[in-house]
Amino acid sequence: xxxxxxxxxxxxxxxxxxxxxxxxxxxxxxxxxxxxxxxxxxxxxxxxxxxxxxxxxxxxxxxxxxxxxxxxxxxxxxxxxxxxxxxxxxxxxxxxxxxxxxxxxxxxxxxxxxxxxxxxxxxxxxxxxxxxxxxxxxxxxxxxxxxxxxxxxxxxxxxxxxxxxxxxxxxxxxxxxxxxxxxxxxxxxxxxxxxxxxxxxxxxxxxxxxxxxxx
Numbered sequence: 641x642x643x644x645x646x647x648x649x650x651x652x653x654x655x656x657x658x659x660x661x662x663x664x665x666x667x668x669x670x671x672x673x674x675x676x677x678x679x680x681x682x683x684x685x686x687x688x689x690x691x692x693x694x695x696x697x698x699x700x701x702x703x704x705x706x707x708x709x710x711x712x713x714x715x716x717x718x719x720x721x722x723x724x725x726x727x728x729x730x731x732x733x734x735x736x737x738x739x740x741x742x743x744x745x746x747x748x749x750x751x752x753x754x755x756x757x758x759x760x761x762x763x764x765x766x767x768x769x770x771x772x773x774x775x776x777x778x779x780x781x782x783x784x785x786x787x788x789x790x791x792x793x794x795x796x797x798x799x800x801x802x803x804x805x806x807x808x809x810x811x812x813x814x815x816x817x818x819x820x821x822x823x824x825x826x827x828x829x830x831x832x833x834x835x836x837x838x839x840x841x842x843x844x845x846x847x848x849x850x851x852x853x854x855x
Contacts, residue, residue, distance in 0.1 A: 643714025644736075646774030653835060656762040657722040658731065658770075661707055665720060666700035668727035672751050679752030683788055686811045710734070717775065721750060721763045728754045731763050733771060733780070742778035744771060748794075755790070758842070761797050765835040768798075772826040773833070779826075783809060783819040795822045798838055799829075 651658040673680070673695040681691055710716035715736050721729035729750035736744045746767065750760050771777040782800060784791045800822035808816035829837060 644711060644717055645776045646770065647711065647717055649717075649770055649774065651719075651766040651770060653762050653766055655724045656759050656766075657725065658719040658763055658766055659722065661704055661718060661720050663701070663704060665727055666697045666704075669700045669703075670695055670697045672727060672729070676749075676752050680749055682813045683749075683785065683791070684813065686814050714738070717744070717767075717771075719763070719767065721748070721759060723754055723757065723759055728759060729763075731760070731767055733767060733775075733777075736777070738776075742776065744777055744780055746780050746782045748791075760794050761838060762835075764794060765798055765833075765838040768824060768829065769833040769835050772829070777826075779823060781821060781823045783821050785812065785817050786820050792820065797841065798824075798834060800824050801828070 648660045649658070650660070674692060677691045687694060707716065707718045711718070715734065717733040717736070719731045719733075720727055721731050729748065731746065731748040733744040733746055746764060748760050748764060768780050771780055782795050783806060784795070786792075786805075801824065802820060803823050804821040806819045806821055809819040810817055824834070
C-alpha cells in the first residue's frame with residue numbers, strides 16, 4: 641500500500657508513455673544521462689561529483705531506492721517517460737502536500753536527441769490529468785529558470801499560468817538561480833482535462849500550417 645491515491649499508474653498517449661521506474665531501467669537511464677551532459681547539466685542541481693561519476697549504472701540503484709522511499713511516504717510520484725516504449729526521460733511530481741493545499745511540483749527532463757517530438761508537453765498533460773482525476777491533487781506548480789526557453793515553452797504550450805518570479809530560488813549548476821513560477825489548478829482544465837486541450841491545440845496548429853511542399 642502507498643499513501644498515493646491511484647498509484648502506481650501507467651499512462652499513454654500515442655507513442656508517449658509514463659510508467660513507474662523499474663530496477664531494470666538502470667542501463668537505459670545511465671546511457672541516456674551520460675549522452676545528455678551538455679543538454680542537461682546546466683539545469684541540474686549543483687553537485688561536487690563529475691557528471692560521469694554520478695550517472696553510472698550502479699548510481700541508478702540508489703536513485704531507485706530513494707524514489708521508492710518517497711513513494712512510500714506519499715511525497716512523490718516519479719514516472720519514467722517513454723517513447724515507443726524506450727526510456728527517454730523522467731517526470732516527477734514531488735513535494736506533495738495534502739491537507740488544505742493538495743499541491744505538487746512537477747519536474748521533468750527528456751533526451752535531447754528526442755527534442756521536437758512534443759514528448760514532454762504530452763507527458764506533463766497526462767501527469768496533470770492523473771494528478772487531478774486520480775491522485776486527489778488540486779494544484780500543480782512548475783518552477784523554471786528564466787533562460788530555460790525550452791522548458792518554459794512546455795508549460796506555455798499547455799496553458800500554465802505564470803504566477804511569480806523567485807530570486808535566487810535554487811542552487812543550480814554552481815549558483816543560486818532565479819526561477820519563474822507557473823501553475824495550474826483543477827478548475828483551469830475542468831471538465832475535459834489538460835490532455836484534451838493539448839490535443840486540440842496540436843490539431844489546430846497542424847490545420848493552420850502551410851500545406852505547400854518544403855524543398
